[in-house]
Each structure stands twice: as structure tokens, then as C-alpha cells.
Amino acid sequence: MLFTSYSFIAFIIILLVLYYLVPKKWQWSLLLIASYVFYFLCDARYLIYISFTSISTWGFGMLIERQGKKQDDYLKEHKELGREEKKQYKAGIKSKKRHAMVLCLVINLGILAVLKYTNFVIHNINGAIRSFGWGSPLTFVNFVVPMGISFYTFKSMGYIIDVYRGTCKTEKNLFRYMLFVSFFPQLVQGPISRYNDLSESLFAQHAFEFKTLWFGIQRILWGFFKKLVIADRMLIAVNTLKDNPEQYGGAYVFALMMFYAFQLYADFTGGIDIAIGVSNAMGISVAENFERPYFSKNIKEYWNRWHITMGTWFTDYIFYPITVCKPMLKLSKASRKHLGEVIGKRVPVYLSAFVVWFTTGLWHGASWNFIVWGLMNFVVIMITQELKPLYVRFHNRFHVDGKRWYDGFQVIRTILLMSAIRMFDVYRDVPLTFQMMGNMVTHFHISTLFSSSMLALGLTGVDYIILLAGLVILFTFSMVQRSGSVREKLWCKPVPVQYLAAFLLLLAIILFGAYSIGYDSSQFIYNQF
Amino acid sequence: MEELLEILKELHPEVDYETCTTLIDDKILDSFDIVSIISEVNEEYDVAIPAEEIVPENFNSAQALYALIERLMDED
Numbered sequence: 179m180l181f182t183s184y185s186f187i188a189f190i191i192i193l194l195v196l197y198y199l200v201p202k203k204w205q206w207s208l209l210l211i212a213s214y215v216f217y218f219l220c221d222a223r224y225l226i227y228i229s230f231t232s233i234s235t236w237g238f239g240m241l242i243e244r245q246g247k248k249q250d251d252y253l254k255e256h257k258e259l260g261r262e263e264k265k266q267y268k269a270g271i272k273s274k275k276r277h278a279m280v281l282c283l284v285i286n287l288g289i290l291a292v293l294k295y296t297n298f299v300i301h302n303i304n305g306a307i308r309s310f311g312w313g314s315p316l317t318f319v320n321f322v323v324p325m326g327i328s329f330y331t332f333k334s335m336g337y338i339i340d341v342y343r344g345t346c347k348t349e350k351n352l353f354r355y356m357l358f359v360s361f362f363p364q365l366v367q368g369p370i371s372r373y374n375d376l377s378e379s380l381f382a383q384h385a386f387e388f389k390t391l392w393f394g395i396q397r398i399l400w401g402f403f404k405k406l407v408i409a410d411r412m413l414i415a416v417n418t419l420k421d422n423p424e425q426y427g428g429a430y431v432f433a434l435m436m437f438y439a440f441q442l443y444a445d446f447t448g449g450i451d452i453a454i455g456v457s458n459a460m461g462i463s464v465a466e467n468f469e470r471p472y473f474s475k476n477i478k479e480y481w482n483r484w485h486i487t488m489g490t491w492f493t494d495y496i497f498y499p500i501t502v503c504k505p506m507l508k509l510s511k512a513s514r515k516h517l518g519e520v521i522g523k524r525v526p527v528y529l530s531a532f533v534v535w536f537t538t539g540l541w542h543g544a545s546w547n548f549i550v551w552g553l554m555n556f557v558v559i560m561i562t563q564e565l566k567p568l569y570v571r572f573h574n575r576f577h578v579d580g581k582r583w584y585d586g587f588q589v590i591r592t593i594l595l596m597s598a599i600r601m602f603d604v605y606r607d608v609p610l611t612f613q614m615m616g617n618m619v620t621h622f623h624i625s626t627l628f629s630s631s632m633l634a635l636g637l638t639g640v641d642y643i644i645l646l647a648g649l650v651i652l653f654t655f656s657m658v659q660r661s662g663s664v665r666e667k668l669w670c671k672p673v674p675v676q677y678l679a680a681f682l683l684l685l686a687i688i689l690f691g692a693y694s695i696g697y698d699s700s701q702f703i704y705n706q707f
Numbered sequence: 708m709e710e711l712l713e714i715l716k717e718l719h720p721e722v723d724y725e726t727c728t729t730l731i732d733d734k735i736l737d738s739f740d741i742v743s744i745i746s747e748v749n750e751e752y753d754v755a756i757p758a759e760e761i762v763p764e765n766f767n768s769a770q771a772l773y774a775l776i777e778r779l780m781d782e783d
Contacts, residue, residue, distance in 0.1 A: 493738050514750070
């Protein structure tokens with residue numbers, strides 16, 4: 179069941195009515211049933227996978243909790259133990275906990291890896307077989323890949339690591355834990371919530387409040403506007419341009435770059451708005467996933483503001499553990515000794531960042547396109563990091579820091595840079611992407627962008643006007659949002675103004691949603707991850 | 708504490724570490740700064756800061772970070 183389908187709207191209306199009608203202590207149970215019904219309606223086979231991940235993670239969490247309790251009881255009973263003996267006992271318990279955590283990670287990440295990456299591995303092996311003439315190619319496997327498997331697996335793995343670290347309380351009730359993993363608004367494209375951040379609000383009893391419901395509905399409408407009016411309209415031109423590279427080179431590649439930048443933004447943030455809006459309508463607070471990323475002045479800032487929950491997940495559970503693990507600290511010491519201070523102290527950071535961006539690329543999709551995309555981000559971030567002292571000197575020398583025109587320049591530069599890197603997601607393979615990027619530079623004629631041929635991409639003049647108006651609204655909204663919640667600001671306005679704003683938004687979705695021009699709303703881009 | 712302040716000053720000389728208590732909250736230190744600090748602390752104090760200790764409360768101020776180093780040295 180898709181967020182943009184009528185059945186989803188009906189599902190939400192029924193759920194909201196029931197949610198506020200049932201006794202408050204049953205609200206979370208109702209949500210669990212709703213989440214499993216939602217997933218069942220997508221594909222009944224998905225339930226096997228998500229149930230397994232939920233039950234296994236919960237079980238390992240309980241195992242770790244039991245070890246902790248055992249340690250506490252033992253130390254209470256044996257107060258006579260010396261410092262060294264206590265330390266030794268604690269180390270033994272910690273090792274058992276670590277084994278449980280690692281086993282849990284291997285099993286669940288193993289499932290994710292097998293389901294998502296087996297065919298990618300086979301594809302590469304077959305490439306080698308063909309190249310070296312080793313015999314007949316391997317057959318591809320037809321697995322059922324549950325929608326949003328990366329999201330719920332990461333959510334669960336974050337939980338088990340936090341339980342191991344002792345930074346998260348173990349959930350003793352299996353069904354409550356199952357709701358945390360399967361909470362349907364977040365199931366298909368995030369945000370990737372942490373148990374500590376979501377649980378209190380998820381399991382709390384929520385009395386009906388008009389403001390809560392109204393704010394949720396507004397956010398849902400805003401998400402539909404982004405998805406249906408902007409993203410799905412852009413999609414038509416994006417598909418025409420990317421599917422016909424031989425016909426659309428030069429300035430068209432630039433057009434594709436910009437269309438895709440705004441399509442992805444509207445698509446992904448729109449989906450997240452719907453997810454957060456549905457949660458908010460039930461009084462449930464969910465972590466924000468975006469903070470006006472296209473206002474970032476450099477790539478590092480961009481990644482702190484785009485898909486925030488994924489970024490912090492990779493930082494907390496991959497980047498930090500790799501950088502501070504004992505072998506890496508040893509390597510750091512050795513490299514300082516042999517390569518000198520300047521290079522030596524960069525080794526752990528570079529290695530860890532490389533692993534993070536490689537896995538980030540792989541997480542986004544089982545193809546070389548995404549891996550190269552991830553590594554391009556790594557390269558640009560590292561260059562930015564190395565050039566930092568130069569930037570500081572430049573800013574101090576020319577006194578440009580904080581100047582509005584310079585801020586604008588940095589923002590546009592970051593958008594262009596990120597959009598260029600993202601082209602690796604767009605074309606069918608990596609060599610073609612390089613070829614088209616080269617073609618963009620060598621055959622660029624700005625007049626192409628203003629010629630009538632732009633009307634042959636599947637969009638009419640009216641579509642372009644709607645897109646332009648949509649982007650202006652998006653930009654204005656982001657500018658207003660800089661000084662606080664837009665919904666709160668609207669709430670302070672007279673009631674007719676509030677209703678008029680919501681009505682106009684609804685009207686725009688109904689009138690200008692890209693329903694009838696051959697689009698397929700079958701997917702949000704991030705569903706596939 | 709002097710050594711720690713030197714490590715921090717080398718990363719961001721413009722910051723007053725004696726008074727600043729929002730190094731993470733105000734995004735003064737980023738993830739690269741944090742791992743540099745951890746590596747330097749390991750060199751200087753021979754203390755390994757584990758991943759679970761990388762939380763804002765431990766890195767928001769020089770004092771908090773120093774308290775963490777002392778605690779870890781004590782645990783050793």
C-alpha cells in the first residue's frame with residue numbers, strides 16, 4: 179500500500195478514528211495491528227522477515243539484559259571481591275554480551291545482505307566469467323525483498339548496539355518492541371528512529387486534541403503537495419532525459435541534473451512529511467530527517483542536514499566504532515611513527531570515512547552506481563577537509579565570511595556539487611555517467627535550455643509554470659521555516675486564514691497533482707532502499 | 708588539563724575552551740574533530756575512549772572531556 183494511494187488515505191482515516199475511540203491503553207496495540215495489516219497489504223510474505231528480525235533482536239536484547247542483571251547480582255553477593263577480580267568478572271560478562279550482539283548483527287545484516295546483494299554479487303561474478311571465458315554464467319536468484327528492509331534492519335541493529343552499550347533500556351515486552359520495529363509510517367522510507375527517541379511518545383497514551391490532529395493533517399498535505407505536484411511532474415522529464423542519453427547530451431544533462439535534484443528532494447522530503455504527519459496526527463513525535471539541506475554552504479553541512487537519521491546512524495554505529503577500535507588506534511600510532519604526524523593522524527579518519535561512504539553507497543542500492551556515488555562523496559568531503567585552512571585564509575584575507583552574496587554563492591556551489599555527484603544514481607551505469615558529464619561540459623549551449631525542445635520532454639508550458647510556482651512556494655516555505663515552525667506561525671493567524679491555507683494546498687494537490695500525464699506513482703524513490 | 712586544552716586549541720584556536728559548554732550542541736566540533744581528539748588523547752594520556760562514550764555530554768566542554776579521561780584512567 180503506497181502513501182499516495184486512495185487505500186492509504188482510507189487506511190489512515192479509519193486508523194485515526196479508531197485510535198482516538200479505543201481506550202487509551204490499547205492505542206499502541208492498535209498501532210501494532212495496523213502496522214502489520216499495512217505490511218500484509220503490501221505483501222504478506224514481508225511479515226515473515228520483519229517478524230524474524232523483531233523477535234531475534236528482542237531475544238538477543240533480553241539475553242544481554244540478563245547478563246547485565248547477572249553481573250549486578252553477582253557483584254552484590256560478592257562484595258568481598260578485590261578491584262582486579264571485579265574487573266575480570268566484568269570483562270567476562272562484557273565478552274558474553276558482545277558475542278550476543280555480534281551474533282544478532284551477523285544474522286540480521288546477513289539476511290539483508292543475502293536478500294539485497296546476492297544478485298549484485300552474481301552479476302559481478304558473471305562479468306568475470308564472461309571476461310575470462312570460465313564457462314557458463316550463474317543463474318540469478320529471485321528473492322522476495324521486503325519493502326523498507328534496510329530501514330527496519332538499521333532501526334533494529336541500532337537498538338541492539340545501544341542495549342549492548344547500555345545507552346538504551348531493554349524493552350521487555352515483545353509486542354511493544356515489534357511495534358517499534360514495524361511502526362508503519364516509518365517502515366518504508368524512515369526516518370530511522372532510535373528506541374530512546376521514539377519509545378516514550380510511541381507508547382504514551384494520547385488524548386484527542388484538535389491542534390495535534392490538525393498539525394498532522396497539514397504536514398501530510400504538505401508532503402502530498404511536494405510528491406504529487408512537484409516530484410511526480412519532474413519525474414516525467416527526468417525519465418525522458420535519462421532514458422535517451424544519445425539524444426539528450428550537452429545542456430540537457432545539466433537540465434537533468436537540476437530536475438533530478440529537485441525531484442529527489444520533493445520526493446524524499448514529501449514522503450517523510452507524510453510519515454511524520456501521520457505520526458504527529460496521533461500525537462507521536464518522530465525525529466526530523468531534513469533541515470533545509472539545500473541551504474547548506476558546504477558538503478559536510480549538507481550531510482548534516484540531509485537524511486539526518488541515516489547520517490547519524492552511520493556516524494554512531496560505523497564511523498566512531500571503527501575509528502576508536504583498538505586495532506585502529508594501534509594503526510594510528512604506527513602510522514604517526516612511520517609516516518610522520520601530518521599524514522599519520524589522518525590515516526584512521528580517512529580509512530573510517532572510506533568504509534562509511536562505501537557502505538552508505540552500498541546501502542542505497544546494489545549497484546556500482548551507488549558505490550561510486552558514495553565514494554565520490556568521500557573524495558569531495560576529504561578534499562573539503564584538507565582545503566579547510568585555505569578557505570579560512572581566503573575568508574580572512576577577503577572578508578567575505580558572513581556576506582550575503584558569498585553565502586548565496588556557497589549555497590549554489592553546494593547544490594551544484596551535490597547534484598553533479600548524484601548523477602551517478604541517474605544513468606544506467608557508471609561509464610555512461612562519466613561520458614554524459616563530459617558531454618555536458620564539451621557540448622554545453624545555454625540556448626538549449628530556453629528552446630522549444632524543452633517542451634518535448636513530456637512537460638508542457640503549463641507544467642513548467644506549475645513546477646516553477648511549486649519551487650517558489652517550497653523556497654518561501656523554507657525561508658519562513660528558518661525562524662521556527664511554519665505550522666505554529668499559521669496557528670497564530672485567524673482561523674479562516676488557517677483553513678484557507680490548508681484548502682488552497684488541498685486544491686493545488688487535486689488540480690495540479692501529476693495524475694493524468696502518464697506518471698506512475700508506484701514508488702517513492704527511497705522505498706527501494 | 709593543559710595538554711587537553713592544547714589538543715583542542717590546535718583544532719579550533721578561536722574557541723574559548725575555558726568557558727564554552729556547547730561544543731557539540733553548537734556544532735563547533737564535528738565528527739572528524741571528535742576522532743582527531745580521541746586519537747590525540749590516546750597518544751597523550753594512553754586512554755582509549757570507547758564509541759559508547761562519544762555522546763554530547765562528554766564532548767560539550769573541555770571540563771566534561773577531561774572528567775571522562777580521568778574516569779577512564781581510573782577504570783583502567
